[in-house]
Amino acid sequence: MKALKQRKVKKLLLVVLDQFRYDYASYLKKCRNYISSIKLCDANSIPTMTESMHTNISTGKYPGKHEIISDSYYDERKKPSLIPFPSMYQNLISLIDSGEINFLSRLAYEKGYLVWCVGGKPKTAQLLTQLEACNVRVLRDVATNKAGVQSIHRRFKKPLEKVIDKQNLREYRAKKLDDPRLDLWVANLAQVVINNVLKDASPWLGIIAFPALDYIGHTYGPASRECITAIKQLDKILFNIFSNPDLNDAFIIITGDHGCRTIKTAIIMDEEKDPKKFIVYKRYADMFVVEDEIPIGSLIRKALSHIILDGGMIRFWLQEMNSIARLVEWLDSAKGLGKYLAKICSSLEKSDLQIIEHSRHRNFGEIFALAEEDVAFFRREWFRASRWKITQGEPLVAGEEMPLGEHGSIWEEDRYVPLILSQKIPERKSYENIDIFNICMKLIA
């Protein structure tokens, strides 16, 4: 304890691998020289989605407090409106500005650390750094696939853009995102920042968010050859970054936001605004075929004002509070979603309740249910935003038209990620992703 308190870390690098499941750490073989310990890290909150879990890491708080529940939420004060990510992010920034929530990169910045970040998904870079308190942020623009350099200091922006152009790194050229080359591109951008921004800079906090594993795990499944190949490539990528002389003596933390489960049953709502049924796809070998259609009867529809599907759970907002019993009965029954659900809120165990309590917020939903381990709820808009296509009624090719991996649930495969440290810290009994904030704060205190 004493040793850690006395020594302030001058270079702190936080690497967040999207969808880095707890068992993936064993594939980091080349990086071993930079690893002093690997710990199991629990999200201990739901939904185990990218947005909420990145924010757990950067704020040291659960979703119930930082209010980033998923990629969007339903605000019960503004019925019936779905709040999209930009407004959600604005809300987080006002919580940070008002001092209600701490933010790792901002605190580091205020302590005089040079803060830099490279992210392959703009959302993750945003959730890990605040633009006003970040010296350099490089992120991929979703619409153009180009790297955008953001900086509040002019002396960084232009020269960096020049080097990126010169090295032909401006654009991510591969057509697909579920391709390990996306991480290689992010790594090259990170090397440009390290080589051009960090010269003699001290102290600094660097954050790199790698996205490819998430895309690959969704498409091909978390145990697929494609996924394992991508992790092995990440091992090399990380090794090259860590070997950069500018990272000598850096304290390195590698972690993930959530894991991933293999999906055998996919449930999608026919439409989001005025849903009338759930369509159940079941996997047979390489195909997903429609197995079941579950109508949302008029009584249930009348009782509900909104439904959000989140990978491993389904959340409901009620029109009439007195219709809870009817909805729960429907969820419980085989005619409703019953056979695909592990638990609904009325049948939760004590340990589950604690996890849910961490995420409880007025925008979490009024009733929720947890999917069986191999069942996933897919939001229809995810399909619109990706290359997956739903052709209603037609069989879908697994991995091409229907994703094979999903997260968001309370199950261990989604909840646990590795927490990898390059140097020793005082041992604790257990670790949660909110502890990463505290570990970093102690290192730079």
Ligand SMILES: [Zn+2]
């Ligand atoms: Zn993620």
